Amino acid sequence: MQNLFLAFFGMLTFGVCAQSPKSVHVEYDLEVQGAKPIALVATLDVKNGVTIYLPKYMTTRRPLSVPKSEAPKGIYPDWEYIKTDHTAQRLMFIAGYGPNNFVVEDTYFKHPWKITSETKNIKGHTCAKATLNFRGRNWEAWFAQDIPLQYGPWKFYGLPGLIVEVYDTAHDYTWRIDTLEYKESELFARDFTTLVALKSTKPLPLKKFLADEKEFYDNATEEMLRTTPGLSVIPAPARTGEELKYEWEE
Template sequence: MKKIGIIVLGLFMQTIFAQTNRFVYQVTMKPNAADKNDVKTENAYLDISAEKSLFYSENRIKRDSIMQQNFQSGGARGFNRDQMESLRSNINYTVEKDKANQKTFFKDRLGRDVYQYEEDRPISWKILSETMKIGDYKVQKAETDFGGRKWTAWFTTDLPYQDGPYKFGGLPGLIVKVEDAQGEYSFDLMKNYKISDFPSMNQFGNTIKVKRTDFVKQQEKFKSDPVSFMSNQGGGFSQTRMGGGGGGIAPPRSGGGGGNRGGNGGDFRKRMEDRVKEEAKNNSNPIELN
């Protein structure tokens, strides 16, 4: 009986440590450089296991769920545009940290495809002696310069994780709060709970692995010529595409002769360029300035 009890206890402990812990952060942003009164707030998840962590928008999962239900029903119900519009997010990226190899991977969509790069800039923290309480946690202060901003973080050793929201990590505890010196971006831990596993995320198009510097170049190219990223050859990295079948947004198919085709293509290009310019203006104050 004693042997059985030890086995049961071992399985119980294994189950506990196999679980994924979800930390919910409130993200406050001022993404429009021309209007600092335009404050955006939404929730994001930091899911942590022993092997990795994943940071992404709460609205991403909600949108994926709606789209999945729509596809499973054969698209018969159609999308509720108002509902999808309410789930728009300023956090369109995901950040994955590989615990074993101490690597951080950033993913973001440009047109049809998702671009991924490995972060090549280590975050160097200055840990200060100042402490205080945030909610239930005793926290300690740390500072760093990253992405063209000066950041102040408050971390706790009350939780057994050395991680944080976005690309932040590497402190001897979990980051409870991190904010830039201008007060334009902040991440505040709201709550945490256990989940069974990491969520399965929908992805349309291919994953293109590039260097960070190349991603920045492609991002600028997308802003100036978004339509080129909607074709199968768009973006300049078609030879490095990984994964299957292009999805996402594609140019509308023509249904008639050459004249109609040219007109439709011109209308599509104009709408696409106008949309990207509007989004660029609304996101002219990015989290990373360089």
């Protein structure tokens, strides 16, 4: 029965993909759990097969108990851009440590989504459910069958419809669509490497960036221990971000 559903769904999406809009602006509500749970807005802009994702700390970071309309302003800068060129199959994002920011290049994965026969209605859209294991977390995504865009927030893509809701099974991270507009973002008129002040515009492979980051903080810790007698060091906690384990650590 599931195979029949997938075959029918594949024919349905094939028929509408040719009508896929070229420019779209999507806003998601993003909830992040932890010691101090927060909620914020994340945006996804699409143009001709290129997406730019941004969690907007500047305007919307707030405790989950605070309504969006009462969100404080100007707490953190917006800088965690992710640009994905789905035609060239390249994914780059901006990340930093210490005072410096860098362009980091990650692998463009062909995510092995498993589409289920489950459906539900989200804001008037009939959505199907898909599951994915990615870098140490199990994810569940709901994609709109009537919005023929194979994109989603963060590093999610590759489903035959726009991802309108996605969360890990521990519910540490949850994205839910808020609004969708068919318009072009001014971000596409700018060079990606000019969106944030960078130490270098040459992309670093993710594995090297993480090694450099660790070396930076290890050196800083050694210097503090050398210059501050009696100082003790607390072991670094286990990873708690979206990615818990990288493929080279398997």
